[in-house]
Amino acid sequence: MTDLSQSPAGAAPQPRKHGGSLLEKTPRTKKRNASEARFKAYGIAAITAGLIMLLILVTTIVGKGTGAFQQTFVTLKVELLEEKLDKKGNRDIEDIKKVTTFGYAPIIKAAMEAAVAEYGIETSLKPKELAGILSKDVAAQLRDYVIANPDQIGQTVEFRFLASGRVDGYMKGRVSRDSIENDKNISPAQLDLVDALAAAGVLEKTFNLDFITGADASDARPEAAGIGVSMLGSLFMMLVVLALALPIGVAASIYLEEFAPQNWLTDLIEVNISNLAAVPSIVFGILGLAVFINYMHLPTSAPLVGGLVLTLMTLPTIIISTRASLKSVPPSIRDAALGVGASKMQAVFHHVLPLAAPGILTGTIIGLAQALGETAPLLLIGMVGFIASNAPETLADGLLAPNSAMPAQIYEWAKRADPAFYERAWGGIIILLIFLVTMNTLAVILRRRFERRW
């Protein structure tokens, strides 16, 4: 009211500056309203931009990756000629093993010729070019079959063979007749043959389980590459992370939240944890290389080393979320436990920890999901650059034998020159994202289902 009393006494109320009615908008009001609308529009535009980015990302991944789950196969009847595979005819497995994959080439050529003749396809291609539409993996596949079933020699057996990467690309629309002009791996005549075989139903595109369960393949055979073995590598790394990061993280959080006195040591630990959470992941890779590999001589490329590095990286995440869930347990629980004679340790371990468990679990799953997608540190400890071709058989093998991990495998494929590997990389991302979405959904469900509001 002081403002009013200071105004000159007796002065008549000022008329409206711009005159006119309140209901009529002055230019200034209009300007202000327009700027309000503009401001709001910026906000909507920003959100829309973010969501559109997400949409583009998801459609790109799905659009380019689903192809990897399908593969072109050629169904052929192959006569396993005795004079080629077992010249002595005594079915001695050692003799059969002596025939290299090279020795199987004529059989495959003959099978292709037979198929062409059977469906009455006219082609000027030589037998070698006929077999060129099949994957380079076929001979090895055939040899494995013969060694496993020597009694089938001399019979005619029906096989489903992988088509070569170029043929597969043609069936999926990635390779066109224009794009192969300078390609020495495939010719237009071979594509004519592919069309004819597809029309005859010999060559078809079906679901490819091998991509999900199989091993990586060399540069020349993109059609045979799968992500299964590196998935196991990731699994073993996650086991290490879970076995180390969860107990250590929970123990550290219990100390900091329930027992730590306010002193310089506690402060130092807390500052360290919050800083470690923001250290770039590649720095953890350098640490792993310097300490675990150079100093301790643990094997390069081993999931154990990857797991150790990822443990150090995930610990801050787990500690931060565990502390939050310990903090959310009300002090009355502790007081009640102490009141009936429990020791401090008993109050924490018997009452606070079980009540905080859902929150801890949620945080752990989110930490694991983060570790699962991490790539940069794995590059430094050597989990790329080779072909992870054998699935580990024992636990020790799984931890110590060289392997890749899903994100490292995807990076490896993205580096290769053949576009057929890019499709594999996008497909691998779909699988990786399925894992991450599952884990995050699980975390959300756990939180919804068990979280208590006090």
Add this chain to the structure above:
Amino acid sequence: MPTFWLVALLLALAAVGFYGGRRRAVVSAGGDVKKLHSLPAYYGYHVSLAAFVPAVGALAIWLLAQPMFIETRVSGMIPAEAVPETSTLGLVMSDVRRVAEGLDLAVEQGLLTPKEARNAIAGEQDLRGLMGEVGVALGDSVRPEVLSAAQAYRNLSNTSRTIMTAVVALLAFGGFFWAYARTHKDFRARNVVERAVLALLILAASLAILTTVGIVLSMLFETRNFFGLHSWTDFFFGSTWAPNFRGDSELSILPLLWGTLYISFIALLVAVPVGLFAAIYLSEYASGAVRSFAKPLLEILAGIPTIVYGLFALLTVGPALANLFAKGGLLGVEWMAGATSVLTAGLVMGIMLIPFVSSLSDDIINAVPQAMRDGSLGLGATKSETVRQVVMPAALPGIVGAVLLAASRAIGETMIVVMGAGAIAKFSINPLDSMTTITTRIVSQLTGDTDFASPETLVAFALGLTLFVLTLGLNVLALYIVRKYREQYE
């Protein structure tokens, strides 16, 4: 795997200790649990912990210290003249390790008797062929001093292993019987166990310090080696990055730093406006329904692994930009040489940082007291005027902190720049040029065949240390600003 069996033995001993200790306590009380000082299980825990923890601790320390000890002993045995001109002690040592490993494998597979392995003399047998047979590839034939060093290495490791097993077993059984003997109905088992558990908790918490120390020490050590081989003035103030494996490389951080900062700047140019406006809209304008729909969707962007963004940059954004700006592109200009460029990496990194900026700013804007908004609105300001003139100035320090955190993320980001930015180190202001960053160079210098005695490899540690200091500085500054700002309104 003897270590594995040792751990299994310790676990078994701990399990036996639990039941034994508990039983002994109950028996000493004549079967009446009420006469015990602590609950029966505590007597069991007491014996298990005493048998397990000191032994495992000794095992871990031994395994950590053993390589260092043996390395120094064995490398002291190699005379300086045995190291060829073109090689270094480190390389000779790795040969020694490989030969030792080969001998171990040969003994394991029965190609050599342990005695033959101990007494093998270089030149007498084809050791290289033998090593090849067991899967250890050697560059050239085994030289006598390498072989004798390898035999010493094997001897020392074997002795060390035997002593380790003895020490660990002694500690385990000693702890077991000591604790078992102390178990009595009047023994304060709970207090002892709780003190031990507290010590373990403190140990777990100190691991964070240990990790930081490990990071700093490992990088400092190798960085010192690097500066012993390469002048620090060239590293910090030179102008060219040209690693050359024949030696005399120019390794300057400045072009890399320029690429890093340029890409981060573009990323922030994308992320800050979008993220900030999204946060403002979500916290000031959006209805509950929009908020609960848009916020989690935006945050999905933060949960996508960086390899996905990297692939997106390499295979989608890069080619799309090349379609516009490269030779034969839609715009008919030739500003871009390939698909990798600063803009490619910067744009994609910007997308990645949007949720980071928006959720941090959202928290900060929400922390501005409602009374300030109400005051402004009550005076007749529109909502946008309130945001611009009241909320933003109040939230500014916090938002600056958030941007600094985002910048530190951008500087340390690896996969996007490895796949999207290119490999050419240069100073250029054209955002369509391919440039390289600190993190990409770390990856390329440390992958593949690395020789830890050449400056070209060691420079990665100096780069890593610089990166660590840079991001740490930004984080500390940002956290300081954010914390200071929070206190203002609490």
